[in-house]
Amino acid sequence: MKHRTILWPVSGLLAATVLAATPLAYGTSSTDTPPTASSVSSPSTAPTEGAVMAHMFQWPWDSVARECTDFLGPNGYDGVQVSPPQEHVVLQGEGFPWWQDYQPVSYQLDSRRGDRSDFSEMVATCNEAGVDIYVDAVLNHMTGSGSVESGPGSAGSEFEKYSYPGIYENSDFSECRADISNWDDPDEIRNCELLSLADLRTGEEGVRSTLTGYLNDLIDLGVAGFRIDAAKHVPPQDLEAIVSRLDGDPYVFQEVIEDSAISPAEYTGTGEATDFAYSEELSGTVRDGSLAQLKGINGTEALNSDQATVFVDNHDTQRNDPTLTYKDGDPYNVATAFMLAHPYGTPKVMSSFDFEDPESGPPAASNGMTSPANCEDEDWVCEHRQQPVAGMVEFRSVAAGSGVxxxxxxxxxxxxxxxxxxxxxxxxxxxxxxxxxxxxxxxxxxxxxxxxxxxxxxxxxxxxxxxxxxxxxxxxxxxxxxxxxxxxxx
The missing domain is CATH 2.60.40.1180 (Golgi alpha-mannosidase II)
Structure with a gap:
């Protein structure tokens, strides 16, 4: 979408229910202590030139680990973006939609994809296979008004909107308790509520420390970096302050959809930004068959190549603004292969589950826990395994450092x-x-x-x-x- 970051349909939020929160922000027991924020301040760095990541959308941790060993590592993928690992709302009445994972309940690592132990083992296994893990980190908000009476979160925590015992209280949320209405006003975009989600006051020290603690906990487990969800809705100075305290030198790329109010260039002090303009130009041009127009493609003028994370589609554009997706077959593979062969940006390859209803969650058991991902199963699309795609991953690595x-x-x-x-x-x-x-x-x-x-x-x-x-x-x-x-x- 041009004017806002869509995380899930409004209709789904209105039908969903509010949960209550856990007294634990981290770990799995009452004796866990939140990690101390590091005073280290260093800019995030992109992966090695020629690197490619796969976006394993909604894959459970055991399946990601197996895929790192069996396919991703051996075929030259350098990293994996995984879905949010923190405790989230459980919306059984909505059929466990995909977007429930983007409504945090706590920072316990217990989601429908597995618990802390599963996550930790996945990170270790992938790292051993030479594949880094990048976590989709939800820092802008907690749960939404549409989650009323849905029951406990995925780790069993009870809470209410604006009240997350042991984590956040009412004063930790922005004073604006209304949905964003003026998408030409940067202050409103960053300080009011995105689709009725409880907007965190990220300028406050307590909130920043909690978010930094969560990210450092993941770094301690071996996570190499983060995709910052809804970064456009967080003031850039707040994100820079949070990331500057992280341990080590994590790779950070931020979801920022450029419009007249907010430019992705505002966020490059913290890390890369997702280049939606590149996605629209590449996908639209390949779809229309006018490939000659791709000579010199460079995405938005607001970003340089080393500041841009590029993709043909992602989980949002698949559902809200589809240009090319796996449903288009061979043209989609042509677009993905072109992205990998061309030197612009840091490329991300989508790997999806099949869906007809845009709100549908991944294949799951009756209790909502995600079923194992299997590329032999038609429910899992596995675009990253298509030969024109996987083969060009190696091409990009070999071609690194050479221009067109x-x-x-x-x-x-x-x-x-x-x-x-x-x-x-x-x-x-x-x-x-x-x-x-x-x-x-x-x-x-x-x-x-x-x-x-x-x-x-x-x-x-x-x-x-x-x-x-x-x-x-x-x-x-x-x-x-x-x-x-x-x-x-x-």
Missing amino acids: TDWWDNGNDQVAFGRGENGFAVFNRGADLSRTFQTSLPEGTYCDVASGSVVDGRCTGETYEIDTGGVLSASVASDSVLGLHVGTRL
Whole structure:
């Protein structure tokens, strides 16, 4: 959406109920002590150039751990964005919608995806596989007015809106107790309530310490960084103050949808910002088949490449402003592969569960606990495993440090470009394409990573020859991709 960050439908909030809160902000027992905020102040840094993260939306912790070991690590993914791990409301009457997870009850690590032990084991397993964990952190608010009488939270905590015993009391919330109505007023956007959610007074020391303690607790468990949910609704100076106290040097990227009132550039002192303009431009252009217009794509003018987190879609745009999603099939894979081949920003690959109703939660048991994610199960979409996507993850890593070279297009729906001597890719949204291309690749036989991979020295997909002058003769079918890089020269 252009003017606001949508976390869930208003209708769902109005039908949901208010819970009561736990006296515990952290851990699992009454003897737990909130972590002390660190005095370390250092800017967050992005992952290594060429890194790619997967957004494993609503995946349970055991399943994320298994996927890190079985697929993500071996296929070059550097990180995973996981859904919020803190205790949240449980909305059985609403069918356990996906957005219940974005209404925190406490900071105990006990959600429908697993408890603290499950989460900790997942982080350790993924780290061992070379995959960092980035937590979707909800810092702007607690529960909403629509959650009245829904029962205890996912960890069994009781609470009421504006009253979370042992964590927050009435004075910890903003004086504005009304929904945002003027989306041209930055103060209202940041200090009034987003869809009736209890807006935290993030300028207050007590609130900042509690939020910092929660994030440092996650860092202590091995978490490498955070996606700050609804960052646009928190004053940038408040986020900067919170992040400056975090232990170590976590990677931070913030959800900020640019509009006339708020620019993502206001948040770059804290970390990267999500580049929704890039998503709209890339998705819309690929959808319309006008790929030639992607030459020089660089997202919003408010961000530089090293300040932008980019994506084709995310869990919000899938439901509220869909341009391209997994439902579009091959064109979606073309867009994702282009994002990975092109050097702009830090890319994030979506991995979804299948849905028809935009409010639907993930596959679950009758008690609302998320079912194990399995890419053999049609309920889990697993976009990150599609060969044109997974293959181009490796392409991006190999091509890191090289700019765009050898650009070619047909003026419309077919483009090709290289990454210096490291890689060359072709993208086709038109009719079947057969032609020769000038590349900067060294001579040799290459495995097309968009159709297969090298196993025991052999390519499971198509192979192509590059001659001594860097010339490639190739055929690329409609709605498909070709990707060659020096790491798969046979």
